[in-house]
Amino acid sequence: xxxxxxxxxxxxxxACNPNCPGRDCLCxxxxxxxxxxxxxxxxxxxxxxxxRKKQAK
Amino acid sequence: xxxxxxxxxxxxxxxxxxxxxAGTNDLAIMETDEYEAYEKLEKEGLxxxxxxxxERLMEGGFVYQDNIDELDVIRMxxxxxxxxxxxxxxxxxxxxxxxxxxxxxxxxxxIQPIYMSENTEQxxxxxxxxxxxxxxxxxxxxxxxxxxxGYGSIKRISKKxxxxxxxxxxxYVGSIITNGYLLTEDRIKQLVNLKVKSxxxxxxxxxxxxxxxxxxxxxxxxxxxxxxxxxxLVEYDGLKISIRVNVDRENAKDIQLVLEMVASLSExxxxxxxxxxxxxxxxxxxxxxCLNNEEYAKLSNEFNERLKExxxxxxxxxxxxxxxxxxxxATVNNGFVINADGKIYKCWNEIGEQKHSVGEIxxxxxxxxxxxxxxxxxAYDPTQDEECSKCKFLPxxxxxxxxxxxxxxxxxxxxxxxxxxHMMKKMANNLLENAEK
Numbered sequence: 001x002x003x004x005x006x007x008x009x010x011x012x013x014x015a016c017n018p019n020c021p022g023r024d025c026l027c028x029x030x031x032x033x034x035x036x037x038x039x040x041x042x043x044x045x046x047x048x049x050x051x052r053k054k055q056a057k
Numbered sequence: 058x059x060x061x062x063x064x065x066x067x068x069x070x071x072x073x074x075x076x077x078x079a080g081t082n083d084l085a086i087m088e089t090d091e092y093e094a095y096e097k098l099e100k101e102g103l104x105x106x107x108x109x110x111x112e113r114l115m116e117g118g119f120v121y122q123d124n125i126d127e128l129d130v131i132r133m134x135x136x137x138x139x140x141x142x143x144x145x146x147x148x149x150x151x152x153x154x155x156x157x158x159x160x161x162x163x164x165x166x167x168i169q170p171i172y173m174s175e176n177t178e179q180x181x182x183x184x185x186x187x188x189x190x191x192x193x194x195x196x197x198x199x200x201x202x203x204x205x206x207g208y209g210s211i212k213r214i215s216k217k218x219x220x221x222x223x224x225x226x227x228x229y230v231g232s233i234i235t236n237g238y239l240l241t242e243d244r245i246k247q248l249v250n251l252k253v254k255s256x257x258x259x260x261x262x263x264x265x266x267x268x269x270x271x272x273x274x275x276x277x278x279x280x281x282x283x284x285x286x287x288x289x290l291v292e293y294d295g296l297k298i299s300i301r302v303n304v305d306r307e308n309a310k311d312i313q314l315v316l317e318m319v320a321s322l323s324e325x326x327x328x329x330x331x332x333x334x335x336x337x338x339x340x341x342x343x344x345x346x347c348l349n350n351e352e353y354a355k356l357s358n359e360f361n362e363r364l365k366e367x368x369x370x371x372x373x374x375x376x377x378x379x380x381x382x383x384x385x386x387a388t389v390n391n392g393f394v395i396n397a398d399g400k401i402y403k404c405w406n407e408i409g410e411q412k413h414s415v416g417e418i419x420x421x422x423x424x425x426x427x428x429x430x431x432x433x434x435x436a437y438d439p440t441q442d443e444e445c446s447k448c449k450f451l452p453x454x455x456x457x458x459x460x461x462x463x464x465x466x467x468x469x470x471x472x473x474x475x476x477x478x479h480m481m482k483k484m485a486n487n488l489l490e491n492a493e494k
Contacts, residue, residue, distance in 0.1 A: 001113040005084040
């Protein structure tokens with residue numbers, strides 16, 4: 001059993017900025033293209049996906 | 058040993074399975090024999106003999122050693138976030154005034170030429186001073202009305218608060234939600250110096266459509282000025298710029314034009330674009346013009362696909378689900394919204410509606426008075442909801458928008474719309490492809 005994603009967002013006390021403008025709606029549809037990272041002022045706190053491919057412009 | 062009810066076991070390739078747990082948000086790939094051992098536990102109650110596999114499954118929350126109620130685990134995590142003390146997040150509206158008259162504005166009934174007084178500014182600073190030794194992060198989001206109409210307050214509060222944070226080793230980050238019209242180059246320079254790092258600006262389509270929906274109070278056009286300002290903004294390094302397209306039936310066909318505009322704005326990976334869902338909050342807009350949830354989800358998906366084609370950033374990451382134990386500022390103890398008149402609210406959607414106020418910032422004991430509107434949000438607990446408590450998606454959704462659930466009794470709308478199997482397969486493909494490179 002090999003983990004592809006582990007402990008990615010399970011950060012309890014220091015989760016996203018509670019007032020993050022990207023969280024103005026918790027509509028689950030947002031998960032499909034959630035904008036949290038776009039706004040997150042603490043991007044280091046949200047672990048980057050391993051091996052995320054940088055897309056060509 | 059018990060099996061988590063938040064497991065999703067998805068057939069993958071060559072007899073392998075993808076194992077996703079919504080409670081931990083972990084994703085793993087299982088060999089055929091590993092999955093068979095898991096399946097025997099699930100279906101026949103046969104203990105897993107492979108000690109290593111058992112350990113691995115426990116790490117990801119797929120199985121529990123003890124006989125626990127998983128809803129208690131979720132409730133525990135939710136409360137950890139809800140009552141955490143390390144960060145303080147305040148949304149401040151330096152004015153209730155706005156220079157725009159957007160057709161769908163949910164604040165249109167509360168727009169007033171009220172500007173924050175120096176006394177209110179001072180009360181905010183004193184409130185933060187009282188909290189500063191207990192926190193590690195302070196986030197202030199400038200909101201409105203149009204916050205740049207109250208720029209003097211932004212400047213004065215920011216300067217004091219930044220000093221306080223520096224003296225106490227607290228990380229400070231500012232963000233702003235602005236229509237972008239007053240975001241001149243000079244203003245951008247000043248805001249950057251005031252540590253405003255994130256900017257949300259709304260463009261509602263091509264020039265004609267945008268001007269029709271987001272005109273000045275006088276009725277004049279705004280598109281060209283905003284684009285000119287945006288071009289200056291993207292030149293600054295270290296900023297996050299989010300372009301929001303508030304979408305409904307009227308402008309759904311225009312989103313391609315925004316996409317092309319955004320793609321041409323910058324080569325940097327600091328410009329993001331997404332669709333916002335226009336809703337008729339408290340009757341602020343025509344219900345029939347709004348997209349329903351399914352339509353919005355579909356359009357949002359298509360938009361994201363087009364973003365990917367254009368090489369826009371961060372989309373792969375953002376498709377991965379997020380665990381929402383914390384909810385939003387409405388449901389965390391250290392999050393609230395302060396209006397220009399000093400009245401405090403728990404939810405952005407309620408700003409200016411005085412009946413929803415939870416206190417006044419000039420009152421040092423406001424948050425010990427437990428106003429009904431405060432308790433309403435803080436006591437909201439989706440794990441107690443009959444439908445949510447049985448739902449496999451609960452950790453990813455936590456009941457959805459607390460405003461909608463608490464005020465409008467909106468029922469669950471998640472079930473079929475998170476295409477989790479499709480999403481996980483796509484995610485695994487991406488991850489495995491990259492691991493092989």
